[in-house]
Amino acid sequence: MTIQLHDTMTGAARELVPLEPGHVRIYSCGPTVYGPAHVGNFRSFLFADLLVRYLRYAGLRVTWVMNITDVDDKIIKGAGAEGVSIAEISKRYREGFLQDGRTLGMTVPDVMPRATEHIPQMVELIGRLLERGNAYRTDDGSIFFRIASWPEYGRLARLDPEGMRVGERVEADDYGKDDVRDFAVWKGPRADEPSWETAIGPGRPGWHIECSAMSMAYLGPSFDIHTGGVDLIFPHHQDEIAQSEAATGQTFVAYWLHCAHLQMGGQKMSKSLGNIDRVGDVLGRGISPRALRLALVSAHYRAPLSFGEDSLAAASSAVDRLDALFAALAAYRNDCPDDATLPALLDGTRAAFEAALDDDLNISPALAAVFELVRELNRRIDARQLSTADAGRATDFLRGLDRVLGIAPVAEETLDAELQKLLDDRAAARAGSDWSASDRLRTVLAGRGILVEDTRDGQRWRRA
């Protein structure tokens, strides 16, 4: 099995060949913790999560680093507005981010470095750029990367540096740079801003430098995969490449993977447009975390994904369908020979699932394979074709695939005693054909979030 990934730098997909055999090193641009992340942000984090999950599923060792930007203009502004420290602001939203990530079943990255804890690494990197003549100081103590010293600049985004010259869209120069296209790697000290005393002078880091310094600190000067949203291609990732490669002389990243935007109302979800939804907002409307996760990962990562009440409702129904199957398999009992055709069915599903994900994480056909299996298993349950052991095999198989997807219900062998008592009472009532008691208990259980369904093997339950 060979995994193909689409690299933004070349514009084409090619086989993933880790620099170190069997070990894939990945850096993902994480959140700037100045406010709660919205679900559009989480689309890109869950895309990276899917990548990591699939590579691990495929047997590869993965080291996944995701940074936390905890010092930047917006955090400073937010702290000033509230009259608290940037540490307090960033702690609040870092914890919120971690909580939302847990809610959505996001794999915890192996390392989550914070910018404020890696100032020395950034200073060292900037020092090298100064020595090599790729960066220069301005009067206020800021340090800029000199675009003109890096001929490859613009290649990642296919932008012509000449065409960017002094357009209306190029930001006004407020730090006195030589060329308006140059970007800050270090910002000189200002009275109302946090500042670090360092070998290159006092000040604070520019945004781009942290990702170069922290990725290289944990993954080395050259690593396999760097992920982020398409909006980071330029200038953020282009700047990372320039400053990293200028400093090391080595190829920074082998594969650049970028996730398209989540769309709401026909436009990209973004704070500035105001069309945002946060994890808490969506959950507050009664959508389950797994349905939200499915809604965010269900389309190919490089395609814009429509998000809204319709997509959430569709995802909720799909998750319910999966839950119903898990419940049916758990309750199924049939003392008969094993279904001789089951192994081929499962093997075929696995092959289709893996072939799809091998193809640049093409999740749609992978999900189609899963749901075709769902229908086929339901058929066999209805036909009493499976043995009790087969039902267990099917469950284990689905859980195996779900290591990648993360949308299956949490395995729950036992219920708490009170709920179990209600179920037992209802089973007893049914045994005596006491339908009114049976119906009443079903309503009581529904009120506790337990859906009960009756089958020829007795009642079965699942979480609402």
Add this chain to the structure above:
RNA sequence: GGCGACGUACCCAAGUGGUUAAGGGGGAGGUCUGCAAAACCUCUAUUCAGCGGUUCGAAUCCGCUCGUCGCCUCCA
């Protein structure tokens, strides 16, 4: 203006040269069932934005037109 992506059923979304155009959701019938739920079955695109071209053959390749979105600026 420059660069790039895209336009497939009621909605979301696969398919990128060749059997009946995946899958999910929704809708309409039906089966099963004490009721309910779930499930299963049938139907819901002779057609892939439009026009023209290449080809024995195109949703898939080429050209043009229309439309949408993104990046070029903080942004996942």
